[in-house]
Structure formats: structure tokens, C-alpha cells
Amino acid sequence: MIEIVPIPAFEDNYIWLIRNGTSAVAVDPGDAGPVVDYLQRHHLRLVAILLTHHHGDHTGGAAELRLRFDIPVYGPRLEAIASITHPLSEGDLIDFTSLGCAFQVLDVPGHTAGHIAYYGINSLFCGDTLFACGCGRLFEGTAPQMHASLAKFYALPDDTGVYCAHEYTLENIRFAKSVEPRNTALIAREYREHETLSLGRPTLPSSIGLEKQTNPFLRCGVPAVIAAATRFAGHPLVDPVDVFAAIRQWRDQV
Numbered sequence: 410m411i412e413i414v415p416i417p418a419f420e421d422n423y424i425w426l427i428r429n430g431t432s433a434v435a436v437d438p439g440d441a442g443p444v445v446d447y448l449q450r451h452h453l454r455l456v457a458i459l460l461t462h463h464h465g466d467h468t469g470g471a472a473e474l475r476l477r478f479d480i481p482v483y484g485p486r487l488e489a490i491a492s493i494t495h496p497l498s499e500g501d502l503i504d505f506t507s508l509g510c511a512f513q514v515l516d517v518p519g520h521t522a523g524h525i526a527y528y529g530i531n532s533l534f535c536g537d538t539l540f541a542c543g544c545g546r547l548f549e550g551t552a553p554q555m556h557a558s559l560a561k562f563y564a565l566p567d568d569t570g571v572y573c574a575h576e577y578t579l580e581n582i583r584f585a586k587s588v589e590p591r592n593t594a595l596i597a598r599e600y601r602e603h604e605t606l607s608l609g610r611p612t613l614p615s616s617i618g619l620e621k622q623t624n625p626f627l628r629c630g631v632p633a634v635i636a637a638a639t640r641f642a643g644h645p646l647v648d649p650v651d652v653f654a655a656i657r658q659w660r661d662q663v
């Protein structure tokens with residue numbers, strides 16, 4: 410049976426490990442140490458690494474793990490990451506027979522220019538593109554690009570597990586409430602996530618369905634979000650891309 414487990418790294422990163430009883434694949438191992446510890450403790454063999462984008466807190470441990478285990482490193486074709494052995498872009502499919510799972514690659518530029526995501530086993534590994542109740546900063550891409558990337562996620566089934574790379578949930582909910590103070594799903598989520606964190610558990614994975622209900626960046630066509638974005642911009646906004654751009658700009662200021 411396949412399990413997906415979070416390995417906490419740095420201050421608030423999660424390295425996701427997709428594992429069965431014998432083998433594992435690591436997603437965005439920014440640090441090799443905690444991954445090696447986990448593998449040793451559970452007697453697992455690392456068979457591959459998946460990278461979503463070039464930032465050091467996602468790639469920093471890849472070279473060491475690749476050397477240590479002599480394994481392939483998959484990652485974005487459009488980004489210069491030295492440890493990659495198998496460059497990928499949208500339409501590519503990777504099949505891990507030892508784990509019995511396969512992933513489809515999606516191009517999701519916005520946070521970085523060549524960011525990719527992995528979708529398979531009813532799960533989405535989205536790096537820093539989508540967060541619980543938030544989305545990644547636009548370091549290299551444009552608002553239309555990020556909006557289009559998020560639209561690809563929006564089209565996935567509601568029960569898709571969303572495995573984001575950071576524990577930003579409560580902070581994001583605080584902002585989301587300033588956009589939609591009357592969103593009851595959001596208020597209920599805040600209460601729930603507080604509980605989860607107080608028990609020492611991650612608030613992830615989320616799901617596409619929950620993000621559709623509570624994430625302002627996926628709700629740019631909702632009247633309350635359009636109204637809030639319009640107030641922020643100081644002039645009427647109609648196009649969902651303009652709404653998205655305003656909400657992103659607002660988020661960057663708080």
C-alpha cells in the first residue's frame with residue numbers, strides 16, 4: 410500500500426515521501442539529512458527524486474541523495490538544476506513500477522518560470538504554486554501565467570490530495586478572511602486547522618475541493634472576491650486574471 414508522509418525540514422518546509430513497504434520517492438528534498446534519517450528508520454530504499462522548481466529549499470538535498478543512492482532525479486526541463494538527470498515538461502509521464510504508481514507532469518509557471526507539478530494516485534505535488542488558502546509569490550512569472558497554472562489545478566477532481574511544500578496555512582487563512590470575511594467554509598477551516606496544528610499535525614494535504622471553497626486565488630470569479638479585489642484596486646475589476654493580480658498584489662503587501 411502506498412502512503413504519503415511529510416518529512417519536516419527547515420522552518421516550515423515539508424519534503425513529501427511517497428512510500429510503500431520497501432521503496433520511496435522523495436519530492437523536493439531541500440535537505441538530505443531528514444530524508445536519510447527517515448529512510449534508515451523505516452528500512453526503505455530511495456528509488457527517485459522529484460523536483461518542482463529550482464529554489465534551494467526544494468533542491469538542496471538532491472545532489473547528495475542522488476550520489477548516495479545512485480537514483481534518477483526528475484525535474485523541470487526549463488530550469489537549470491544541476492542534479493536533474495531526467496528533465497520533464499507537460500505531457501510527460503513517469504511510472505514507478507517498484508511503487509506501483511505513475512505521475513503526469515503539468516507545466517505551472519508563475520512562482521518560477523519553469524515550475525512543474527506532479528499529478529497521480531489522486532494526489533498533486535504542487536511545490537510552491539498552490540498553498541492551502543494561498544499561492545506562491547510571482548518571483549519569475551506573470552499574473553496571467555499563474556492564473557492559468559492554478560486553473561489546471563482547479564480542473565482536477567475535488568478529492569485530489571494537495572501536497573504543498575510549506576506549512577503556511579494559518580497565515581494564509583488570516584489573509585483569506587480579509588478578502589472574504591463571511592466565507593463560512595473559511596471560518597470553519599480556520600477553527601479546524603488551529604486544532605490540527607495544536608495537536609502537532611500538519612494541516613496538509615489539503616484537497617482541490619477544499620481549496621475551491623476557501624482559497625481566494627481559486628475564487629477570482631466569486632462575487633465577494635471580485636468586490637474585495639475591486640476595493641483594493643480602487644477601480645472596477647471584472648476579468649478573473651485582473652482579480653487574481655489584485656489579490657496577489659494585496660497579499661504581497663500584508
Ligand SMILES: [Zn+2]
Nearest residue numbers: 462464520537
Ligand atoms: Zn519556491
